[in-house]
Amino acid sequence: MNAGIKVLLAEDHVVVREGLRILIEADGDIKVVGEAITGREAVSMTKQLRPDVVVMDIAMPLLNGLQATQQILSESPKTKILILSAHADPEYVDQLMVLGVVGYLTKQTSSEMVARAIRAAHSGGTYFSPSIAKHLRDHYHKTLPAGRIPKRKNVRLTSRESELLQLIAEGHVNKQIASDLKISIKTVEKHRQHLMEKLNIHEIAGLTRYAIAAGVIESSTQKTFA
Numbered sequence: 001m002n003a004g005i006k007v008l009l010a011e012d013h014v015v016v017r018e019g020l021r022i023l024i025e026a027d028g029d030i031k032v033v034g035e036a037i038t039g040r041e042a043v044s045m046t047k048q049l050r051p052d053v054v055v056m057d058i059a060m061p062l063l064n065g066l067q068a069t070q071q072i073l074s075e076s077p078k079t080k081i082l083i084l085s086a087h088a089d090p091e092y093v094d095q096l097m098v099l100g101v102v103g104y105l106t107k108q109t110s111s112e113m114v115a116r117a118i119r120a121a122h123s124g125g126t127y128f129s130p131s132i133a134k135h136l137r138d139h140y141h142k143t144l145p146a147g148r149i150p151k152r153k154n155v156r157l158t159s160r161e162s163e164l165l166q167l168i169a170e171g172h173v174n175k176q177i178a179s180d181l182k183i184s185i186k187t188v189e190k191h192r193q194h195l196m197e198k199l200n201i202h203e204i205a206g207l208t209r210y211a212i213a214a215g216v217i218e219s220s221t222q223k224t225f226a
Helices: 014-024 039-049 065-075 090-099 111-122 130-142 159-169 174-181 185-199 204-213 219-224
Strands: 005-010 030-036 053-056 080-085 103-106
Touching: 005 014, 005 039, 005 111, 014 030, 014 111, 030 039, 030 111, 039 053, 039 065, 053 065, 053 111, 065 080, 065 090, 080 090, 080 111, 090 103, 103 111, 103 130, 159 174, 159 185, 159 204, 174 185, 185 204
Parallel strands: 005 030, 005 053, 053 080, 080 103
Antiparallel strands: none
16 A cells, blocks of 8 residues: 555535545545645646646636646646546547546545545556446447457567556556566566557556557456555
8 A cells, every 4th residue: 555645636516525535535545735626726736736646527617627637747747647527428538548647537436446546546557437448448449440459560469468468457556566477576667668668658548548459458357456
């Protein structure tokens, strides 16, 4: 479990924001360092507070969550953005994935899962509500001929690389992967770098999309995140 994860909540509804803060801080390893009620505040507070993770609603006044996310990731690319919204419109999901969010949760998600998602994001993983993961999988299957994964010149993953891809896409961090595969963390980092170079995909969200398109992970894998 990670300690001292700094979180900024960007949510304009006071009751939702206050309730979420109380629940996700319950275990003690997550600290809400700021609360933004507009998209503009989310951008400015991210600059000021440098949170590890921003939990962002889409329907924000003055500057919507989509635009706020774009500005934050442009100015603070190391910040992890986790969407928590009542809106699960495929257009929003697709646009935010392109921007580089590391997770997308619907507001039907339990507070326990929100906390898990924050920990996964902070550790370099990804986290999606089952309905969002299903949309991503269906979308990529529809946009590819016969549901096949994109053809990449001279790319053939070894058994170990495929195993690593699944673990990364399921949100496991290097330490967990090293334990699961019984190899050193340094070796995991080497394999991860080689996998990214081989696929020409250089961010976790991209590897997750590739894994969904390839059928490596399904929406049911959400319960494997920790």
